Amino acid sequence: MHPRRAPTECLGCGHTIETREGTAAVTQKCPFSYTPPMPERRPAGTGTISLLKRMRRDFLSIWADSDFRDRVMTTWILRRKVVIANSPDAVREVMVTGNANFERKSPQMRRALEYLLGDGLFISDGETWKQRRPIVSKVVQRQHLRAFSAIMVDSASAMADGWQLLEAPRRVDMLGEMAALTADIIGKCVFGRGVSREDAREIIEGFTTYQEHIDQTNLGYFFGWDEGWPVRKNKAVRRAAERVRKVVDRLIDDLGTPRADGASMLALMATGDGDASAAMNREALINEAATIFMAGHETTAATLTWAWFLLSEAGWAEEKLHEELARVLGGRPPTFDDVASLTYTKAIIQETLRLYPPVPILARQVKETRPVHREPAKKGGLALVCPWLLHRHEIYWEAPNAFQPERFLSGPPPTNVYVPFAVGPRICPGAQFGLTEAILCLATLAQRFRPTLAPGHVVEPQCRLTLRPKGGLPMLLNVRDAA
Numbered sequence: 001m002h003p004r005r006a007p008t009e010c011l012g013c014g015h016t017i018e019t020r021e022g023t024a025a026v027t028q029k030c031p032f033s034y035t036p037p038m039p040e041r042r043p044a045g046t047g048t049i050s051l052l053k054r055m056r057r058d059f060l061s062i063w064a065d066s067d068f069r070d071r072v073m074t075t076w077i078l079r080r081k082v083v084i085a086n087s088p089d090a091v092r093e094v095m096v097t098g099n100a101n102f103e104r105k106s107p108q109m110r111r112a113l114e115y116l117l118g119d120g121l122f123i124s125d126g127e128t129w130k131q132r133r134p135i136v137s138k139v140v141q142r143q144h145l146r147a148f149s150a151i152m153v154d155s156a157s158a159m160a161d162g163w164q165l166l167e168a169p170r171r172v173d174m175l176g177e178m179a180a181l182t183a184d185i186i187g188k189c190v191f192g193r194g195v196s197r198e199d200a201r202e203i204i205e206g207f208t209t210y211q212e213h214i215d216q217t218n219l220g221y222f223f224g225w226d227e228g229w230p231v232r233k234n235k236a237v238r239r240a241a242e243r244v245r246k247v248v249d250r251l252i253d254d255l256g257t258p259r260a261d262g263a264s265m266l267a268l269m270a271t272g273d274g275d276a277s278a279a280m281n282r283e284a285l286i287n288e289a290a291t292i293f294m295a296g297h298e299t300t301a302a303t304l305t306w307a308w309f310l311l312s313e314a315g316w317a318e319e320k321l322h323e324e325l326a327r328v329l330g331g332r333p334p335t336f337d338d339v340a341s342l343t344y345t346k347a348i349i350q351e352t353l354r355l356y357p358p359v360p361i362l363a364r365q366v367k368e369t370r371p372v373h374r375e376p377a378k379k380g381g382l383a384l385v386c387p388w389l390l391h392r393h394e395i396y397w398e399a400p401n402a403f404q405p406e407r408f409l410s411g412p413p414p415t416n417v418y419v420p421f422a423v424g425p426r427i428c429p430g431a432q433f434g435l436t437e438a439i440l441c442l443a444t445l446a447q448r449f450r451p452t453l454a455p456g457h458v459v460e461p462q463c464r465l466t467l468r469p470k471g472g473l474p475m476l477l478n479v480r481d482a483a
């Protein structure tokens, strides 16, 4: 179908402009504000079967206009009640004060990832989570970040060198490029700088294939099985999980070999990072290494990909970025110490995470019936916190759908509304790592290249395990003047 163009009000600033409709995404272009693509909203009165079909296709297409205004919503999907916490108070009740009742991940998430991650932190709860969380947090958090930052800049610089060698017009799939970059970085941080290309490729391909073949809907849960149905472990899923776990298992054998390349997260977890009582056994090490690799690679890749897209469409923001990079770095590669001065670069990343949160839905299985903002969340049902809704909520944001990095320069974002890393005890332990990585990679690459969207390509957001541009993001890499 050809897109239809119609005069409408800009969702960003209210000016009358043309809106392109008729594709799965709505796109607006206004000279005063940029409103990037978002999925069409669900028509009022959609039945359960159509809703399930929409969920299977894309979790972001299930929301109606009113969901971006309401503070708490409820719905039944077959035999399950779903409560959606959509205000700061409701989010606090689920994720912070009520965490003990809502800590368990949804059966969809647990079942989809269990073959790959075992009882890894992302999907564990109870005692296992309590024991492992401190050590995993410690190895990915601040104290090792300076050393890991050097890996981030080296990897991004090597990617820029590779881009330089491409033949003009240097057409790339930016999603693939950013996935390779962040996988290289997290691979070296988790397994050590010495991890071989073959092992890295084996792990990356294993993860990609696994995600392509896994089903996240789990109808069994909605029909009444509290634990959901085991996901059909077809040949592709089994082989993909085996590929990853086999390489990690072998890399653990290498840990005894002294290395000159500094501490890897794997080595730190194996020894308890200075606390022998926190040291992990082999099975736990495999599960947590796979978890960190998965949690820390996809999310940052999606963030960087969306940032490149937004910059290519909002020329004014790209100019401000280049101005800041020239002023702070003067053409040299960034370091960990520069991150604090790259305030506009950081605002671009924060605004990207607001508009396109890599984890747009956080789903928890309710332990005991309990109210969320006076609405009973039923035992066994689901409580959802959706960054996708909260980040575009009409009560808490001005021009919620517009790309405006400046909004992050004037103070902290609203508490329990801006939640790209979740909140409460299960907040992402890699938040600082991910932010630093995105800032350093953007700063390194944007000094040398100005990527533009491939002519004629229409971008559509799609949520599988993470929120990405459907089918990738073809871009042309324009080399920036040395001056």
Ligand code: HEM
Pocket: 121, 122, 123, 133, 136, 140, 291, 292, 295, 296, 297, 299, 300, 303, 353, 357, 358, 359, 362, 363, 420, 421, 422, 425, 426, 427, 428, 429, 430, 431, 433, 434, 435
């Ligand atoms: C921009 C990048 C990132 C984003 C947006 C992000 C987002 C999130 C979110 C929303 C959660 C909570 C999920 C839930 O409660 O259902 C989470 C958990 C987690 N993330 Fe991240 N993450 C990012 C980067 C990283 C990095 C770089 C690492 C590791 C180096 C990491 C490791 C983890 C782990 C281990 C968990 C599970 C924590 C737990 O359940 O206790 N993440 N992340």
